[in-house]
Amino acid sequence: MSPDYLGTPDGASPDQVRTDAVFTASILIPLARDPLSLNLRLHWRTVAKHTKIWREFAATQAARFPHLGCCTVTLTWHVLDRRRRDADNLFRLCKALCDGLVDAGVTLDDTPHLMDKHCRILVEDRRLHPSAWMTLTIEQVPA
Numbered sequence: 001m002s003p004d005y006l007g008t009p010d011g012a013s014p015d016q017v018r019t020d021a022v023f024t025a026s027i028l029i030p031l032a033r034d035p036l037s038l039n040l041r042l043h044w045r046t047v048a049k050h051t052k053i054w055r056e057f058a059a060t061q062a063a064r065f066p067h068l069g070c071c072t073v074t075l076t077w078h079v080l081d082r083r084r085r086d087a088d089n090l091f092r093l094c095k096a097l098c099d100g101l102v103d104a105g106v107t108l109d110d111t112p113h114l115m116d117k118h119c120r121i122l123v124e125d126r127r128l129h130p131s132a133w134m135t136l137t138i139e140q141v142p143a
Contacts, residue, residue: 022140023068027061029097029134034077036092051096058100058136065106070141073098074118077134080126090119097136106138116141 035050036042042050075094079085094117098110107114124132 022142023066024137024139025062025065027058027097027136027138029057029136031134032132034090034093034134036096037089038092039086039089047092051092054093054096055100055103058097059103060100062101062104062106062138065101065104065138068106068138068140069143070114070116071101071107072116072118072139072141073101074120074137074139075134076137077119077121077132078124078129079121079132080124080129082123085121087119087121090121091117093134094119101138 036047036054073094075090075097077085077087077090095110098115098117101107101115102110109115110117
């Protein structure tokens with residue numbers, strides 16, 4: 001049996017299709033560097049302005065996502081060099097994006113029992129990518 005038999009996973013017949021599939025989506029964030037890094041000594045108005053921009057960006061991008069209940073959110077910064085970076089510095093941007101997901105109705109709140117947040121940094125091949133970028137991945141946690 002071919003793996004795509006009737007569009008079902010692992011060649012299962014239609015009556016064997018798993019119904020506990022989880023929702024997963026990624027949002028491309030066109031940033032080469034973090035505008036809200038904790039290492040930047042930004043004025044509070046500048047922080048508030050950028051927070052509002054990225055919160056609204058996430059809400060707009062996630063507007064068509066279903067309500068997930070519990071979810072895991074991962075902010076990944078794809079960089080092109082091996083300089084030392086601290087993933088914790090992404091947290092301010094991650095918080096703004098997660099608040100945007102709540103605004104879009106993806107989950108009721110961004111408290112730890114409803115949303116698990118992660119920040120990570122991946123080094124990509126410079127020959128394959130013209131610049132750095134970020135992705136926000138949202139994955140439903142099955143009940």
